[in-house]
Amino acid sequence: MKISTFVPRKAACTPIQLAIFSLLASMGSVQAQEQTSAQAQAKAAKESATISEVIVTGTKRATSLQRTPVAITAINAETLEDAHVQTVQDVVNLVPGFQATGQGDHGVITMTMRGIGNDSAKTEYADPEVALFIDGIYAPRPEGATSLLFDLEGIEVLRGPQGTLWGRNATVGAVNMQTAKAKIGDSSGNFEGGVGSYNRIGTRGAFNVPVSSEFALRFAFVHEKHDGYVDFQTPPTLSLDSQKAAFATYLKNGGTVVPFQPINYALFTQDGPKYSAQDQSAARISMLWKPNAATKIDLSYEKFVDRGTPSMNLLQNPRAGQSQWSALIDTAPFLKRDTDSIRGRIEYAIDKSMQLTYIGGYSKFSGSSRFDQDGGATLPTSFTTGGNMQANNTVSSNYKNFSHEVELQSIGARDIDWQLGLYYGSETNDIRFDIPILNATYQGTVGWQGSFIQPKETVETAAAFGQATWNASSDTHITGGLRFTSDKRTNVGGRGYGFSNKPELSQSAITPNVDPASATSNFAAYSFNDGSYSGSKMTGLLRISHDIDKDNMIYGSISTGYKSGGLQDGGKTYGPETLTNFEVGTKSTLLGGTVRLNNALYYGKFKDFQFSAPVTAPDGTRGLQTSNADGATVYGFESELAAKLSKDDKLQITIAIAKATLGNLIGGSNDYALPACKIPGISNCLDVSGNTMPHTPKFSAQVMYQHTFHLNEGTLTPRLSLHYETDTWLSVFNYGDGDKQEAYARADLGMRYQSTGKTAWYADFFVRNVTDNKIKTSALNANGPWQAQYLPPRTVGVNVGIDF
Template sequence: MKHVQALPKKRLLASALLLALAPATYAVAQDQPAPTADASPATPDGAQGASGETQPTTLDQIIVTATKRETNLMETPISITVFGQEELDRQGITNVKDIFTLVPNMDIAFDSSQAAPVISMRGVRSTNITELGDPAVGLHLDGIYSPRPQGAMALMFDVERVEAQRGPQGTLFGRNSTVGNVNIISRRPDASAFEASVGMEVGRWNHQQMRGMVNIPVSDTFALRGSFITEQRDSYLNGYYDPNQWDTRYLPESVRNAPAYSGTPEERNLVQRQRWWAGGQDGLQDVVKAHPGSFYNNADQYAFRIAGLWEPSADFSWMLSYEKFQDSSAGSADTIDCSKANKRVFLQDGEPAPLQGCENAYGPGADSYTVLVSVPGMLDLSIDTVRSNMRWDFSDYLALVYNAGWAKQVRSQMSDMDRGVTDWDMSIFFRKADFRSQSHELQLQSTGDNRLQWITGVFYFEENNDMQGGWMNSMASASYWNQPDRTLSSQAIFAQGTYEMTEGLHLTLGYRHTRDAKEDVGGRNMDCNDSNPNLLDPDLHGGRCYPAWDRDAFVQLPGDYFWNPAIFTPVTNNDIKGEWSYNLWRAGLDYELTDRSMVFGYVANGIKAGGIGDVVVQYEQDPLTTEYPLDADGNRIIRQLHENTYDPEEVTTFELGIKSTLLDNRLRLMATVFYSDYRDMQIATARPLFVTYSFARDDNGVETDEVEANEFTVFQTDNIGKAKIKGLEVEFDWAVSQGGRLSGYFTYLDTEIVSDFIQQWGFGATDLFEIDHGASVDPENEQIRANLKGNELPSSPKFTASVSYSHAFDLNSGATILPWITANYRSSSYFTIFNTDKHEDLFATATPDAFSDKRPSNTNVYLGVKYIAPADRWSVEAFVNNATDTTEFYWAGGGDGLVRGPVSMPRFYGVRASYNFR
């Protein structure tokens, strides 16, 4: 097991050398538009260039590759948002998780247990981000598919542009581009000139970020480019270690031997009040403030890329790159939504408790950034990627393109899951999660100015996963999953062509046929509890695998004791295979109204792949004695096998749009309306399958003669329901004056489940229905079944808007001062598919708002001012992110009387600077 240091020393700056450099925004070279693409729509064209002369207040052409060939953004019949490195820098965006404020109708949640984002677009997302699931929004790096959602956490740096396409893109981009995709395009080496830059950023919570880039022309035909980024930041949470919780094995001695509790009885936190296993309130200890440098929600990561570009002629180019990303932070922790906790009354001995809201759980002064844990966070996530992009224009009319990628993602992780607010002290760990993938695509495409432009190709993708991890229910049991050989293969053929029927009128037809196969070989789910034998030491714990309800024995075990699969008893055999084939298609028309305006319309489908789940075995069991009958060979008798495979889901979209360049090339305006038919929705939920029987325990953890039923619940995906989605998106980019730039978007989105969707309630059921846990997961309990027809889809705010303004003031010295401001707004929406406020007639509680899955509306502001030296030699910028200090939750789960989820960063401010070498 990797050693977890709970209270490490504070980091120092990685290098004092860079402090001696003249201030400048990092990578000044990145501030300059590329020769063919201005991908920074918020950068005023009135700013000075290298010559120091003010440029005309017109908009540069933006080149995109959304059709897998270079086209003008305003002549591409697809809804696309494009932005570059400078816009990412301005809003403090370093990974895909944070780009949702820049993209219309995009929303991103986060799952702390998997260290992965959940990307939604136009109301469609994936609800399963484990190794079993697939995303609904495809992620591509330099045009090459990235399968794992954790890949979106990799740092974005030295970026040429980011293209976010909305609407089904499956005919060209393939699997899991159901409602769009994101393509991150890195800067290419350049053989024409040497270029280098270095920069740094410092800010609140000891934030320290450094970047660098060097471009070396080795010859007239070959160039190398290297770039890097490092980031360290203390946690923005008020974190504490709590030695009063059950599992203290990972805590350092200084915490385990914390002083006796020094507060008053009224100020005790939840664990201190309910610590019944220690004999009432005896032995209580103070909680210990965690070091922010090593606590949840800190940052400790780096990445670098080395790329080579060979262009021996105008007809051939080959770029080969290697990229490394490493995240050694503590991971993320969910916190309590105090605004909802304040809407209920917490009772103590039948009377209102002395502490209410978040203080009831964590003590005086607690807020939505407070958390108490007994398991320090640990994340070791590495991603190694090799990408190859080769193009050969072997005639005046034909080009051959071969894109290939190889990726290895390895993750170890440990997270506290109850965070001191439940009776059960729970945690999750990943001993090893090894994902290896390769992607190959060979394209043949037309070139030149023919009336018919086409592309055809073949695609192959393969992923091999080896994952081991477990779940600790520390008082009573542990579970372990071992998936040594879980594979995915996907093959496809595709073709798409655009034909100019008459001058200005184009017809586009596209088709793709895909075959997917997923298989699990040798996968096992295993248990360790007090009914399982101790397979390693028959004399330990009375021959039981787990020292249930015996805290003294439990805390003596090593921290990595349950990371050993040899101590667990296998309970399920996950050998399973699924195969699917499906067709993707697209048909569209576009017409050039004028030289600067076009209209377009299309109908297309998008498909998210089907999948497999764990195989669950139900054994015969005597409900009176709790014993399992055995067959002649001494094995338990199987009553039933529960297999879970699910089919692809499909979204068919009809879209109409217009793109216009107005006011003498000073205003770009893009608008689209769309309607989507969403069928066979894949919904991943915790679903009770059957019951098992065990002897109940008294308040001291001692077994009684009473038998109780325990629901066996699994996390599985089903195809359920049908939804309708309609919306409007308007984007604009306006050079309003000499040096002034106004840009932004406005969206409207309406989603509704339109088929009967009978579902067992899965959000805060114990609190909303005022029932115990057993009743909340009882598959026979009709009280908690509801028809979700008429509900809205999660993460689908009806209105969103973003407005950015910047103005370049040119100084006589040739320098420029550039103040800027961005404001984002999102209306209210829902965290889950349950929409609690639409079903309040079902609930028993008098305060349903306290357990609601409603996400409130929010407004966020980013602002700053930048000084650019003459000839762009250096620059310095002061900035404030989340100037409104908005507290926002990215996801929410209900239970134990509280709503919890990952919380946004509070107001963040700092200074960034860099120097450019030429």
């Protein structure tokens, strides 16, 4: 095969041409490998250890990664530990085409894959496009995505629509976390403690207890705590004369007539917990029971507690004399989240050819938070002039989720592998969310304030699915699958309350003890959110794969993904979105098993893409609005290479080339100072048709390398991780340099000493974000100057542990 014929001699390669070239190159390597003699392969195997086989469950069967015709990134427990992965946001550098962003006011993380995500998927109103599963059980609310990732067997990230087997909201992908399971007959454990930057203290451990020949227990725990990154700024003291002059101008321009007050600088937060602090703990107890050869029962209970603080909107260009990591704070941070989860799996082998599996779960979440939305972007000039004071207060947020799935599937070698399933999931949510906006300071007059109270919102999803693979020959496999999903949502008693501005009633900022429905509260209901939505959709998969030889495979697929429509403020509905994805991929094991190269080339067409954002209506009322764009187009190339250069040298490289373009949409958002809008129902908006989707670098790459030095009684393994990506927009508005993260490179370093003596102890040193880059994850300019949230600054630390 002459690969060069695909590249014009005098023309520069486009990214897609490069993608095709790499794809074909991996196919072309088949010939080179076949020409390698058996003797050379044997010699290579002796001189270099091979990469161990990776087993994945992306097809809801235990299969070899290199024999699974799906774009999957499998991250084992060792890699998670080396990369110091704690949340989904830490996983992104290990997966091509994957992004995760922090959202301060709810303390959650939202996910984007292959250019598609939803930054507003952080409340009960908006769902994600990337579905999160824990032990195969869907986690519906994004709070779960920030839970500490502890005592895991690994994480599988499936890229592309997973609507047939994985179902709801897996429009562009799914993340499945596999917790470590109890092991019968094994008595072992581990314990680790660590310290680091910002007074970081961390502990974690796990213990496996063999109770009997049929039963085992496993206990695991983790606690991570560090101080916040954001320092408190001291407010500049203004002379009384300048304050009075600013106030006089305010009255002259028609401002509310109130008595003058000097600014009370004690209202600005100067001590206490800082923003971006971590204080999280979790514990899990798991059991495994095998009462007989045909039955296996896994059951676990997990408790997660978060007492950290939200992240903060920081000025992109700090004021003179102020640090980048500081803000003028008038709302002290607060975050309280508690999650209880029960997960279970029962497997029963009916006979040698068929297995019945039940997968079920229950989760309960409660939380509250307080967040300084304005971040001190504009300094006050008097007690009621020169900027806004805005707090976003989640007074209470609660949800309960049930998930039940029954699967019947074939087992063993056969001409047709098949599986059938039924799924039912339900959610019940309630929330109260207050937004007080005062002019300049907490003493100032009311600019606007509201309370959004949702006493009951329910979600019900039912689905039936089936998938079969015809093994046409030992080398060729054809797979087809269908899933029918029915969704229903209801909103009972939801209300949006706005400030009435009656002078005889309270003019203070709303607090949790205020009942906005009371006639004496100075609030009135303006949004009546009662309503219902129901819809259904059939999604499917058609795929063919061919094993070129025992080490090389090529596949092609057409698959569809689906996300339900739903309800928004005012009881209005929005429609579902669908994605049709075309994909070609290769998987190759090269050089006697020392190199693994997997590629995927994809093209996706969205229909009715959902865009959600907080907006202001012409009458000044506010709410969260979801619109359906005409669509979006995404295409790109992903490549993953893993190599053992020698017994002591490991190399991993991931590459992603992507392009994601939005269809026709006129969008609004209160986070941006947008032009006046002619579209009914929105006061400010922008035509974003044809814009680049956010969090989608045209090119990104990750390189990880480590080498092991053998010492007298141990090993020393330094490791280097480098990440590079081109510039990315932070919103669909593509609103100038402030709304963009410029191209950047980031480095993480580590050094691990592992003893080889009688006691298996280790010490692991790490430096993250070595060059202390300021990497934006979101942006806004609604408060005047441009602000952003950032990935953490440079941090250093050490963990010391023991395995027993």
